[in-house]
Amino acid sequence: MTTHIAAIEYALADHAVTLEELAEQGRLSSRPEALRSFGFDRAWVAGQERDQLATRAVGRLLENTGADPASIDVVLLAGATPASHATSESLLGGFSYPAARLQYDFGLTNARTIGVSQSGCLGLMTAVSLGRALLAADGTIARVLCVSSDVLPAGSTREILYNLISDGACALLLERGDGPNRLVAERQITKGYYWDCDARRNEIVAAYFPTARTIIMETLASSGLAGDDIALIVPHNVSLRSWEILLKLTGLPPDRLYSDNISAKAHVISGDNFINLKDASAQQRLTKGDRLLLFNFGFGASWACMIVEH
Amino acid sequence: MSPDEVVLVTGGTGAIGIPLVESLALDGAEVVVLARGVSPAAPPGVRVVRGDILGGDTLGMESGVLAAVQARVTTIIHAAALTRFDAPLEAVRAVNVEGTRNLLSLAGGCGRLRRVCALSTVYVAGKRTGPIFESDLDHDCGFVNAYERSKYEAEQVVREAMGRLPIAVFRLSTVIGDSKSGAVGRLAAIHHAIRFLYQSLLPMMPGAPDTPVDLIATDYAIAAVRHLSGSGFVPGRTFHICAGADAVPQGELIDLAIDAFVRYRPAWRRRAIEKPALVELDTFELFRQSVEAVADSALRASVAVLAPFAPQLGYPKVFDDGACAAMLDPAGIARPPIRDTIMNAVQYLVESNWGSRAGADRGSA
Numbered sequence: 001m002t003t004h005i006a007a008i009e010y011a012l013a014d015h016a017v018t019l020e021e022l023a024e025q026g027r028l029s030s031r032p033e034a035l036r037s038f039g040f041d042r043a044w045v046a047g048q049e050r051d052q053l054a055t056r057a058v059g060r061l062l063e064n065t066g067a068d069p070a071s072i073d074v075v076l077l078a079g080a081t082p083a084s085h086a087t088s089e090s091l092l093g094g095f096s097y098p099a100a101r102l103q104y105d106f107g108l109t110n111a112r113t114i115g116v117s118q119s120g121c122l123g124l125m126t127a128v129s130l131g132r133a134l135l136a137a138d139g140t141i142a143r144v145l146c147v148s149s150d151v152l153p154a155g156s157t158r159e160i161l162y163n164l165i166s167d168g169a170c171a172l173l174l175e176r177g178d179g180p181n182r183l184v185a186e187r188q189i190t191k192g193y194y195w196d197c198d199a200r201r202n203e204i205v206a207a208y209f210p211t212a213r214t215i216i217m218e219t220l221a222s223s224g225l226a227g228d229d230i231a232l233i234v235p236h237n238v239s240l241r242s243w244e245i246l247l248k249l250t251g252l253p254p255d256r257l258y259s260d261n262i263s264a265k266a267h268v269i270s271g272d273n274f275i276n277l278k279d280a281s282a283q284q285r286l287t288k289g290d291r292l293l294l295f296n297f298g299f300g301a302s303w304a305c306m307i308v309e310h
Numbered sequence: 311m312s313p314d315e316v317v318l319v320t321g322g323t324g325a326i327g328i329p330l331v332e333s334l335a336l337d338g339a340e341v342v343v344l345a346r347g348v349s350p351a352a353p354p355g356v357r358v359v360r361g362d363i364l365g366g367d368t369l370g371m372e373s374g375v376l377a378a379v380q381a382r383v384t385t386i387i388h389a390a391a392l393t394r395f396d397a398p399l400e401a402v403r404a405v406n407v408e409g410t411r412n413l414l415s416l417a418g419g420c421g422r423l424r425r426v427c428a429l430s431t432v433y434v435a436g437k438r439t440g441p442i443f444e445s446d447l448d449h450d451c452g453f454v455n456a457y458e459r460s461k462y463e464a465e466q467v468v469r470e471a472m473g474r475l476p477i478a479v480f481r482l483s484t485v486i487g488d489s490k491s492g493a494v495g496r497l498a499a500i501h502h503a504i505r506f507l508y509q510s511l512l513p514m515m516p517g518a519p520d521t522p523v524d525l526i527a528t529d530y531a532i533a534a535v536r537h538l539s540g541s542g543f544v545p546g547r548t549f550h551i552c553a554g555a556d557a558v559p560q561g562e563l564i565d566l567a568i569d570a571f572v573r574y575r576p577a578w579r580r581r582a583i584e585k586p587a588l589v590e591l592d593t594f595e596l597f598r599q600s601v602e603a604v605a606d607s608a609l610r611a612s613v614a615v616l617a618p619f620a621p622q623l624g625y626p627k628v629f630d631d632g633a634c635a636a637m638l639d640p641a642g643i644a645r646p647p648i649r650d651t652i653m654n655a656v657q658y659l660v661e662s663n664w665g666s667r668a669g670a671d672r673g674s675a
Contacts, residue, residue, distance in 0.1 A: 193510075248593040
């Protein structure tokens, strides 16, 4: 059974804020020039539209694909923070789930809704992985809508462990069978030792590289591919410096890293890989049959790698 | 050692000096230790004299003391050195080169002197790669840190003096701990690196799985120095007191440390910590620069300890110790199995929380 990503759409926050402006607002812990040397330039910071980003992404997806809302069988809504999964702070409001709201707003009347949480920046990859498993396991399911919506609290810092964070949402449509962006392989590792992000922040940074290398090499091996077989590395938009190091560790060709969005969009939490996949495709950077490597890391801590055939 | 022997030891309060002095005293030698500042408690048979190798050709000794020392000393073991890998060149040069020059100047005035033993490091080889022989010294490959350069320059000073003094050079490798108890007298960079591995703060280091890492047991180092500075003394020679062909591949060393963590702290396994990546020097340098640009103190501390010495692993080499073995084998001095020594040392480090826990002293270092 094969699965493919039939369509991707995304919505960033309306306004970009420069590193200098963020520093003036006290929303960075590193110096702007340090973050600039890591490849960052600006962050997209949501204002009034903070609750609308997922709606915008899903709306674009349905409109551009012409998909019948009733044909969606499952909605998997990923969000990295607790706020992504509740629309109110009241006790009862805590049960006011945004996935159900999406189902109602868009008339996805046949879709069951599921929230994907506690995966940090891996949320959307985890949703894709679960969607793939559902499509494989249940013959009545034909279309899965995977959505990520990540918006940091208003006024919060925009730097997390030396990375610049943007607000945004991404929606993608998973379908059974062959098609563009066929999922070839995927792998995920969770190391619970690092669950306490505050206490283990240094250890998390230290664990990032060797574990990333392990999972990338294992995923390539499980696909029977070598680094040179990868046409484009579709990253999460973390520090360019960290990617330079990781590319050296893995031996992946540095010229195949799609890094345009690190400065342009910064780290849109779990949407990065698929936003980048959409943009790379729109920029004619991909040809049919290209093998793509997607890698991401999420607090928790989890590492994930996916091979996609365009 | 003959009963009329009087041994002057510099650096007698250092990592090698302490067990060396203890060993000499146990053997009945009259030992004089040159020490700065407050004199440490000396074992029986050991006399501590106030002085400093930076104190000119008198080594800062009072005239009466100096006269007595120069009149009686038969053997000098020069172990004093500044061994900080991150120290600036001026600082290490002052202690390690000028200090050696001062010591040799004093030695010239010792009427009964039979032996001068200069302790050095195998890493005077600096960035050379491949086989390194005991007779080798001169090279233009450069050095990983100022300490290596200073010891190289000190050996040049020593070699110049070999025509007028009975001098031998003992190049020691990295001392990991006592072969049986694992006890570590003084933590060095290698022990801190093991601590960072334990604490999951060691994401990468230069090297490759098959890069030889030359480590020796403290007791082997002491036994070798004792023999080569006594009945096995050969003036004008240089000896490698090292693991040589028994050096452990870097990948295996990491595996051994992890095996010891799991054995002596079973709960450590649950952390599922990934082994550090062994990388090329430029990759490590990129990581070091990133950490120094933004990282928090714990990771910075880890990199700060690694950065001055770990690049040595990017220059793989094997130290030949044929001449040393030829001297030690007939005396029955053999290297203890290094893998057992490593396991014991890591056990000591883990159980003593890197020497900070009371009661950790399970044996002499």
